[in-house]
Amino acid sequence: MALLTSRKTQPRYDVIVVGSGAAGGQTAYTLAMEGAKVLMLEAGRNYDPTTETPMFQTNGEAPLRGAGTPDKAFGFHDATIDGGWSVPGEPYTNASTDPKRQFAWWRARMLGGRTNHWGRIALRNGPYDFKPYTRDGLGFDWPISYEDVAPYYDKVEMLIGVYGSNEGRENTPNSPEGILQPGPKLRAGELYAQHHGKKIGVPIIPIHRAVLSQRLDGARLAAKLHPNNPTAQRVLTAAMSERAACFWATNCGRGCSIRANYQSTTVHLPPALASGNLDILTDAMGYRVLVDDHGKATGVSYIDRKTREEKTVSARVVVLAASSAESVRMLLNSKSVRYPNGLANSSGLVGKYIMDTVGASLSGQVPALENLPLHNEDGAGGGHAYVPWWLYQEQHAGKLGFARGYHIEFESGRRMPGTGTGAGMEWLTGGNYGARFKEDARRYFGSFIGFAGRGEMIPNENSFCELDPVVKDKWGIPVLRFNWKWSDHETRQAKHMQETAAALIEAMGGKVRSRPKADGRDAISPGGFIIHEVGGTIMGTNATNSVTNQWGQTWDVKNLFVTDGGPFVSNADKNPTLTIMALAWRASDFMLEEMRKGNL
Amino acid sequence: MLTAAASTTILGRLGHAADTPPNSTASAAPVGTASTATAASSITATGYGTDPDMIKSYQPGDVWPLTLTADQRITAAALCAVIIPADATSPSAAELGVHDFIDEWISAPYPEQARDRPIIIDGLAWIEGTSQQRFNRHFAALTAAEKNTICDDICSKEKASPTHVPAAQFFARFRDLTAGGFYTTPQGMKDIGYVGNMPLITFDGPPPEVLKQLGLA
Numbered sequence: 013m014a015l016l017t018s019r020k021t022q023p024r025y026d027v028i029v030v031g032s033g034a035a036g037g038q039t040a041y042t043l044a045m046e047g048a049k050v051l052m053l054e055a056g057r058n059y060d061p062t063t064e065t066p067m068f069q070t071n072g073e074a075p076l077r078g079a080g081t082p083d084k085a086f087g088f089h090d091a092t093i094d095g096g097w098s099v100p101g102e103p104y105t106n107a108s109t110d111p112k113r114q115f116a117w118w119r120a121r122m123l124g125g126r127t128n129h130w131g132r133i134a135l136r137n138g139p140y141d142f143k144p145y146t147r148d149g150l151g152f153d154w155p156i157s158y159e160d161v162a163p164y165y166d167k168v169e170m171l172i173g174v175y176g177s178n179e180g181r182e183n184t185p186n187s188p189e190g191i192l193q194p195g196p197k198l199r200a201g202e203l204y205a206q207h208h209g210k211k212i213g214v215p216i217i218p219i220h221r222a223v224l225s226q227r228l229d230g231a232r233l234a235a236k237l238h239p240n241n242p243t244a245q246r247v248l249t250a251a252m253s254e255r256a257a258c259f260w261a262t263n264c265g266r267g268c269s270i271r272a273n274y275q276s277t278t279v280h281l282p283p284a285l286a287s288g289n290l291d292i293l294t295d296a297m298g299y300r301v302l303v304d305d306h307g308k309a310t311g312v313s314y315i316d317r318k319t320r321e322e323k324t325v326s327a328r329v330v331v332l333a334a335s336s337a338e339s340v341r342m343l344l345n346s347k348s349v350r351y352p353n354g355l356a357n358s359s360g361l362v363g364k365y366i367m368d369t370v371g372a373s374l375s376g377q378v379p380a381l382e383n384l385p386l387h388n389e390d391g392a393g394g395g396h397a398y399v400p401w402w403l404y405q406e407q408h409a410g411k412l413g414f415a416r417g418y419h420i421e422f423e424s425g426r427r428m429p430g431t432g433t434g435a436g437m438e439w440l441t442g443g444n445y446g447a448r449f450k451e452d453a454r455r456y457f458g459s460f461i462g463f464a465g466r467g468e469m470i471p472n473e474n475s476f477c478e479l480d481p482v483v484k485d486k487w488g489i490p491v492l493r494f495n496w497k498w499s500d501h502e503t504r505q506a507k508h509m510q511e512t513a514a515a516l517i518e519a520m521g522g523k524v525r526s527r528p529k530a531d532g533r534d535a536i537s538p539g540g541f542i543i544h545e546v547g548g549t550i551m552g553t554n555a556t557n558s559v560t561n562q563w564g565q566t567w568d569v570k571n572l573f574v575t576d577g578g579p580f581v582s583n584a585d586k587n588p589t590l591t592i593m594a595l596a597w598r599a600s601d602f603m604l605e606e607m608r609k610g611n612l
Numbered sequence: 613m614l615t616a617a618a619s620t621t622i623l624g625r626l627g628h629a630a631d632t633p634p635n636s637t638a639s640a641a642p643v644g645t646a647s648t649a650t651a652a653s654s655i656t657a658t659g660y661g662t663d664p665d666m667i668k669s670y671q672p673g674d675v676w677p678l679t680l681t682a683d684q685r686i687t688a689a690a691l692c693a694v695i696i697p698a699d700a701t702s703p704s705a706a707e708l709g710v711h712d713f714i715d716e717w718i719s720a721p722y723p724e725q726a727r728d729r730p731i732i733i734d735g736l737a738w739i740e741g742t743s744q745q746r747f748n749r750h751f752a753a754l755t756a757a758e759k760n761t762i763c764d765d766i767c768s769k770e771k772a773s774p775t776h777v778p779a780a781q782f783f784a785r786f787r788d789l790t791a792g793g794f795y796t797t798p799q800g801m802k803d804i805g806y807v808g809n810m811p812l813i814t815f816d817g818p819p820p821e822v823l824k825q826l827g828l829a
Contacts (some may be wrong), residue, residue, distance in 0.1 A: 068809055069666070069669070072800075075675050076720060077796040081724070084662070084664070093662065096662065099662075198817060203818070258815075266666075385822050387807065389818075426807075431788075431796065434791030435791045438770075443784065445695045457805055
């Protein structure tokens with residue numbers, strides 16, 4: 013079993029997994045390593061990070077010096093293929109023309125999906141994050157608690173490799189001893205921000221990211237992750253030995269040819285393929301879930317992007333892991349006489365309560381960081397530190413005017429020059445040229461600091477997606493139409509983020525580039541911009557208040573599961589990917605058990 | 613896009629409040645509509661697409677044709693050298709061919725670059741026209757002092773006289789492009805003090821002299 017180039021699938025599989033990113037990768041990994049026969053469908057092309065990753069290419073080697081374009085919105089070397097804010101021939105629409113009510117949907121059409129360019133920030137949700145309704149009366153509680161998920165956070169962190177430290181902070185869980193890898197030393201700007209942040213009570217601590225700071229001890233980890241399964245242990249040990257530690261250069265957003273960071277294509281898929289239990293079909297655009305007369309899923313139909321034909325594949329169990337919105341789209345497109353509103357939608361909740369992360373940024377310039385002795389600040393290709401949410405008690409006491417927390421990501425220092433380097437300095441220099449300009453460029457390079465708040469959005473009735481009644485993509489598949497609205501909780505939080513950023517910059521003796529917006533509605537990034545969309549197939553305690561149970565199993569079709577961010581009922585400020593993987597592993601364990609029992 | 617270095621880093625890496633507006637509007641932005649509509653509409657090339665070879669090293673002109681005329685190119689090179697002249701540390705922007713990058717930029721079939729195209733082409737015409745008007749010679753043939761008298765009027769958007777505001781806006785944009793083009797070359801990266809992009813066995817954090825200067829030692 014392998015990556016299928018001949019496109020000859022087996023007549024029947026145990027499980028079909030639609031999607032190959034964090035959710036699909038984790039689901040296929042867990043199932044295949046434990047012996048299930050799995051077929052994975054990926055809409056995009058095959059992608060090999062070991063040969064396709066631009067590691068040391070400079071911006072100077074790229075068209076437009078690497079600047080973003082509609083073809084490559086995050087820059088030329090970003091590891092997104094056939095994707096971005098728009099995918100050629102595969103539109104989506106917005107119901108409102110109001111600029112404040114738009115949702116932008118980042119997709120990738122490639123093996124490994126968005127994990128290839130992911131920022132690798134890997135934070136655990138805390139206990140509060142699973143019971144937000146209990147805490148403040150807003151949104152919903154999850155049908156599970158932190159204790160249910162903690163063992164799976166442990167497993168995922170051991171499998172993918174996460175650097176960071178245990179700081180023992182409120183609602184910011186420690187990992188058990190021996191799981192996290194040591195984090196890299198903080199950079200000059202991070203240390204300086206940490207030091208001066210204390211003056212205003214803003215903590216800055218080492219961040220957790222899915223990057224290897226040292227090689228994995230494969231045999232030890234494999235024995236813990238797959239007890240009593242010598243085959244899986246052997247396969248995983250070998251796969252882990254293929255991963256190098258970070259060599260402290262190049263941006264993780266390009267992906268990693270030495271497999272030092274996590275992406276599905278370097279961490280989940282190699283051992284899953286080596287197990288012999290996984291087939292992968294690329295260029296296979298998931299379309300519909302097929303159901304028999306008894307209401308059981310029988311397989312999936314997909315559009316073969318090479319031939320444009322709709323084809324079908326069969327399995328005992330179907331898993332949607334196509335990204336929360338794409339999985340919603342498949343369910344809604346699986347409508348039939350029996351299911352006129354789409355599959356697994358007896359609750360009417362498919363597509364409802366979609367969430368993104370709240371984003372607001374502010375940057376400035378810090379004179380103390382000017383003209384520092386030259387040194388290499390590349391580090392781990394992303395942040396080494398962050399501001400965790402620190403005002404839980406003040407917020408709970410109702411002092412903040414918004415109900416949920418945020419964290420702040422930031423970067424500073426002399427990073428690889430791009431088209432913004434030396435540009436836009438007029439606010440500092442007054443505008444000059446010549447020898448003076450060159451001196452100023454040297455002086456200011458590395459003295460800028462930018463803070464990006466990332467906060468929790470509360471699910472609301474006005475943020476949902478549905479099928480557009482008219483528009484279809486180039487394959488003839490109806491597309492999604494998004495409805496979006498931030499509540500005051502989010503916009504006030506965005507304002508607070510900018511104010512905190514300004515306070516940090518000023519505490520460091522710096523100047524802000526622009527003042528915080530007076531109105532949070534002008535500070536907040538549009539919906540979808542942080543690329544943390546979750547919800548749409550929320551989990552719950554029964555078939556009327558949710559689409560799935562705590563295992564991502566749909567209430568209506570018992571052999572149909574959703575393991576991406578769709579079942580999230582809240583979207584904590586902690587970036588969702590680690591939680592997606594933990595829940596996918598947990599759901600996969602449940603599937604294996606149910607298949608063994610003959611329940612699936 | 614072209615804001616302070618740190619903020620572009622943050623926006624590019626983390627913020628995702630990216631340079632490109634979301635959705636289909638990104639590719640539907642109007643092409644330049646000013647006096648140079650004909651020049652702008654001459655861009656008929658296609659971009660590098662959504663699946664370009666990322667390993668390859670590219671030069672201006674490799675993916676879409678350059679479009680500056682020979683005269684425009686000479687003016688652009690001269691202005692590049694005024695903005696970033698040679699010094700003991702590095703060559704001038706013109707010596708490193710930054711005007712070719714600017715040509716690549718304004719010749720690109722993308723909306724942000726299409727917005728810049730009339731600004732740059734009109735601005736180069738203004739520079740050349742002003743040079744002819746004041747000195748009766750091409751800008752490239754002026755003495756350093758003569759070039760400076762023209763640039764001094766327009767190098768600051770804040771201080772520029774009302775009649776010079778459009779030219780000052782051009783100058784700011786041209787300066788940003790010159791800087792971006794220059795500091796992404798190997799010589800420019802060295803000049804500005806970027807010493808990364810090197811594999812290391814260990815990451816040791818800032819050296820003691822850095823911590824001392826920051827008062828953190």
